[in-house]
Amino acid sequence: RSSTFLFYTTQSGKASSGSLEVLRYAKSIILQNTIQTSQPSKIYPPRLIIEYAEIEIENGILTKESAESDKLTTSLTFAAEYTMNTKKFWARVKAVLGFVSAMCVVVWIMRTYHWLTRNNLPLEDGGGTISGFRVVIKSMSFLCHTISIFGFPFILAICSFFFVFFKLQEDVYIMLPSDSEYYGIGNEYFFFSASIQIIFWSQTVYISHLIYRQCQVDIFFIDWEKSKGRYADVSLWRMIMVVNEWNRLQSARKTSIEFNLFWIAFF
Structure with a gap:
């Protein structure tokens, strides 16, 4: 059994009077190959999917809508697909x-x-x-x-x-x-x-x-230490330590020695 298809046709777009009203052309063609479920190394007969588009014609000339669009120049896209039944x-x-x-x-x-x-x-x-x-x-x-x-x-x-x-x-x-x-x-x-x-x-x-x-x-840092009996500025390192403690309160860290050793050994 053989089948034919046309890239463009004027026969199907004729009216009963015989005048051409619609010009149909192939817009895209997809060749679909599906592997068999029981024998994946083989494929079913390929299926050809063709999408057609139309151009309207009145009195032998293009309509205003068709002339103002990009249908004056037609393009055809072709793609081959290899897929399987994914049900x-x-x-x-x-x-x-x-x-x-x-x-x-x-x-x-x-x-x-x-x-x-x-x-x-x-x-x-x-x-x-x-x-x-x-x-x-x-x-x-x-x-x-x-x-x-x-x-x-x-x-x-x-x-x-x-x-x-x-x-x-x-x-x-x-x-x-x-x-x-x-x-x-x-x-x-x-x-x-x-x-x-x-x-x-x-x-x-x-x-x-x-x-x-x-x-x-609102965050308040309270840092208390025994008075030294004289005025002294707060150490910068002490301020960093207090702020770092607040940082630790906002985050949770989980580590695994076994996990780390595994990834270090293999990667």
């Missing part, structure tokens, strides 16, 4: 994404709950209820931070999977998802680009809120 892959990704999302919600709720228990003192202890607006802002800050904490490793793991197994394969058994503007929002890379943007802006919101909180804090 099983995306099914596993959705399952892991559901688990990660559930963990994200649990951690977010626990962080918000612990913050409320630490900051919302009973009335008899000199405290009171926290304003609803403050609770919402703090909760959203925790949510953004939790999304970035769980989202980035998740996306990194998926990208690392393709990077390692696609680059190191000797026999073809895995191909990258198809990346083509022809698919629009349905493009398989849309999930990655959208996720990275969500993670980036979530972390930006959290960092902005953290910086705002630190800018609203």
Whole structure:
């Protein structure tokens, strides 16, 4: 069985009277090669995807809209794609994404709950209820931070999977998802680009809120030492030590000797 296609045609654009009204031409051609699921070293019969565009014609001449546009000179783009059926892959990704999302919600709720228990003192202890607006802002800050904490490793793991197994394969058994503007929002890379943007802006919101909180804090340094009986300026090194102690209070450092030795030995 053979099929034919045309780069441009005037036959399909004729009216019943026989006059030419539309000129159709090939705008883009994609040759898609898909590897077989059972035998990855083989491919299915290639599929040719052709996108046509039209030029309107009235009384044998171009219309004003067509003449003023860039349709006077047509261009044709050609691309060859090598891909595979990714239904099983995306099914596993959705399952892991559901688990990660559930963990994200649990951690977010626990962080918000612990913050409320630490900051919302009973009335008899000199405290009171926290304003609803403050609770919402703090909760959203925790949510953004939790999304970035769980989202980035998740996306990194998926990208690392393709990077390692696609680059190191000797026999073809895995191909990258198809990346083509022809698919629009349905493009398989849309999930990655959208996720990275969500993670980036979530972390930006959290960092902005953290910086705002630190800018609203008034800091008083109290450094007391026994009087020497005479006037003496405070040592510069002592001031640096006090400020450094405050710096340490704002950060948490976690180190692992085993982890450091492992990376030093192999890299």
